[in-house]
Amino acid sequence: MRRGTLVALCAAGLGAFGIAITAFSPMDAQAQPAQQPLDSDPDAGKVLYAENCAACHGANLEGQPDWRTPDEDGVLPAPPHDQTGHTWHHGDALLFDYTKRGGQAALETRGVSGFSSGMPGFEDSLSDQQIWDILAFIKSTWPDRIREMQATRTTGEQMQGGS
Numbered sequence: 106m107r108r109g110t111l112v113a114l115c116a117a118g119l120g121a122f123g124i125a126i127t128a129f130s131p132m133d134a135q136a137q138p139a140q141q142p143l144d145s146d147p148d149a150g151k152v153l154y155a156e157n158c159a160a161c162h163g164a165n166l167e168g169q170p171d172w173r174t175p176d177e178d179g180v181l182p183a184p185p186h187d188q189t190g191h192t193w194h195h196g197d198a199l200l201f202d203y204t205k206r207g208g209q210a211a212l213e214t215r216g217v218s219g220f221s222s223g224m225p226g227f228e229d230s231l232s233d234q235q236i237w238d239i240l241a242f243i244k245s246t247w248p249d250r251i252r253e254m255q256a257t258r259t260t261g262e263q264m265q266g267g268s
Contacts, residue, residue, distance in 0.1 A: 140197040140259050141244070142237055150242030153235050157227065162186050166246060180223040186243045193247060193255040196262030197240070204236045 155164065161183035162168055168185030175181050184190045192200065203211040208222025227236065244252055 139263055141241060142234075145234075145237040145241035147238065147241040147245040149235075150238035150240065150245075153231070153239050154242050157231065158186075158239065166190075166243065175221075178221065180221045183223070186246075188247050188251050192243060193251045194258065196255075196259035198259070198262050200240055201233075201236055204239070205231075205233070 154162075163183075163185065166185055166187040168187075168190055169182035172182045172184045172190070184192065186192045195203075199211065199215075202214070203224060205226060205228045206214075207226030208224030210226060212218075212220055212222060231239075244255065247255070
């Protein structure tokens with residue numbers, strides 16, 4: 106690949122990344138934790154994931170079949186949380202908020218409309234620490250490179266006002 110083409114592709118990718126971060130940055134930073142707490146417990150999160158998430162997202166984080174194709178109501182099936190999905194494309198504050206308040210509320214807070222999310226909120230059944238533990242478990246299954254990219258998204262989210 107020619108150097109000029111590669112530079113153009115990288116610039117386009119970084120521009121799209123900036124747009125995505127802006128679209129998914131929290132509007133109410135005080136209600137959002139900034140990032141994964143250091144005391145998160147992936148072992149506890151594995152148990153909690155099995156009890157609360159695996160029914161939709163799969164016992165092995167594989168998601169539902171055809172997760173990129175909306176159902177008849179326009180709702181996407183549950184995506185995988187392993188490296189093949191898009192969970193790692195989002196920063197910690199969005200992942201936490203999406204889990205706590207549910208997909209629809211988390212996206213509406215960020216000004217995203219016209220998207221129907223089937224993700225329910227767990228604020229009435231899981232504590233903040235339990236949500237962070239589940240997220241720690243999910244992240245623990247990703248290769249180092251994916252974890253590093255997700256950490257970059259968290260940093261970008263914070264720079265955009267995500268706490």
